[in-house]
Amino acid sequence: MSSGLDVLSGSLRVRNRTCIGSGPYNSYNCKINEVKSCPSVMSPETKRLLPPNTETVQTKPFPIRGERANYVNSPHVIAMVGLPARGKTYISKKLSRYLNWIGINTRVFNLGEYRRHATSAYKNHEFFKPDNTEAMAIRAQCAIEALHDVCQWLENGGEVAVFDATNSTLDRRRVIQNFVVNKMGFKLFFVESVCDDPAIIEQNIMEVKVSSPDYMNMNKDAALTDFLQRIQHYQERYNPLDEQLEKDVSFMKIYNTGEKVVVHKHEGHVQARIVYYLMNIHITPRTIYLTRHGESEQNLECRIGGDSNLSDRGRHYANALAAYIQEQKIEGLRIWTSWLKRTIQTVAGLHVPQERWKALNEIDAVSTITKRTIFRICHH
Structure with a gap:
């Protein structure tokens, strides 16, 4: 025993x-x-x-550097991959916002900001030509500086660092792998955004890239032409993530804003949360209109809860809302409401696809409060 x-x-x-x-x-x-x-x-x-x-x-002390990559709570580096105008920065910011929201300390490191800080005002696409050795050296140095900052931030208590850059060559990704995993012992996960839909690419360029600091003093047509040439320079050396050449690397690939998703060797709960979130993300901007329901009969009586119909003023608001939305001519409009009568009646004049969600119902007040007036609740 x-x-x-x-x-x-x-x-x-x-x-x-x-x-x-x-x-x-x-x-x-x-x-x-x-x-x-x-x-x-x-x-x-x-x-x-x-x-x-x-x-x-x-026994051995707490693991450091290379050893800690095998531990569950090791810091993570999420390295973006893809050609310009594929939504990498948008994904990085959305992912950072989500992870911080669920309690994971996350920060984005954008390589473009390092490059703009290291060089004088942007001139044209020739800075990104593969045979521009001077510019290539500057870009490589900026990448190393950014990686140093990433690792220093993680060493000082950060949990997830998002490295927002093209990382579009196999050599660059091997440098990241060696620095982040082999040297520092952090976990690494690549996220590649692949897009071959010209409409999506042009929309991303016109809505985001032509208004970037690089094109501050350039008209939109000239900026568009220059940026398309910049993309061609990247395409000359572009190596997509490959399961055979990078079989030991954890990554996911998102095709055409979510048409298809490929996940390869992801590990741990942090990467699982990232995969689930990015499988449901859209990189194209969308407009969301929020509105209260029109005035209800119980609103007139200052009562909480219930499921009453709209009042006369509530129906007037519903008519005005329908007229306004119809004037906007919103393509692909969809409406979500709760299951309560007052919300359904508020959008009854809009003849577009509508969905009812119980999750949008008013919080279920306890029986001692529901249908009471605000005055009685305040003086209870």
Whole structure:
């Protein structure tokens, strides 16, 4: 029979063990009353505090650098991959906002900001030509500086760093792998946005890229032409993520804003949360209109809860809302309401697809409050 308790403190494990019995699997049939100490970590005073049947063995300290990549709570680097105008920055910001919202300390590191800080005012697409050795050296140095900042931030308590850059070559991704995983011991997950739909690409360019700091003093047509040439320079050396060439790398690929998603070797709950979120994200901007329901009959009586119809003024509001929305000529409009009559009646004049969601219902007040007036609740 054996019983024991391990207490881990720093690099010292204290074990209290009693062994009784005999047989081929028990070479000793007596109580162990020895203290096997580690002089480097245990003082004589500490030894005297231990019970007589205690042994201590030295263990490894908390893992650092390369070893910690195998631990569950290791910091993560999420490295974006893809050609320009594929929604990488949009995804990075949305992902950061989501992870911070669920309590994971996250920050975005945008390589374009490092490049703009390191060089003078942007001139044209030739800065991104593969044979522009001077510019290539500047861009490589900016990437190293950004990675240093990423790792320093994670060392100081950050949990997830999103490295927002094209990272479009196999060589660049191997540099990131070596720096982040092999040297620092963080977990690495690549996210590639792949898009071959010209309409989506042009929409992203016109809505985001032509208004970026690079094109601050350039008209939109010239900016569009220059940016399309910049994309061509990246395409010359573009290596998409590949399951065969990068079989030991964790990554996901998102095709055409979610038409198809490929996930390869993701690990841990953080990456699982990221995969689930990004499978449901849209990189094209969408407009959401929020409106209260029109005035209800119980609103007139200042009562809480209930499921009453609209009042006369509420119906007037519903008519005005329908007229306004119809004037906007919104393509692909969909309406969500709760299951309450007042919300359904508010949008009854809009003949577009509508969905009812119980989750949008008013919070279910307890029976002692529902249908009471605000005055009675305040003076209860």
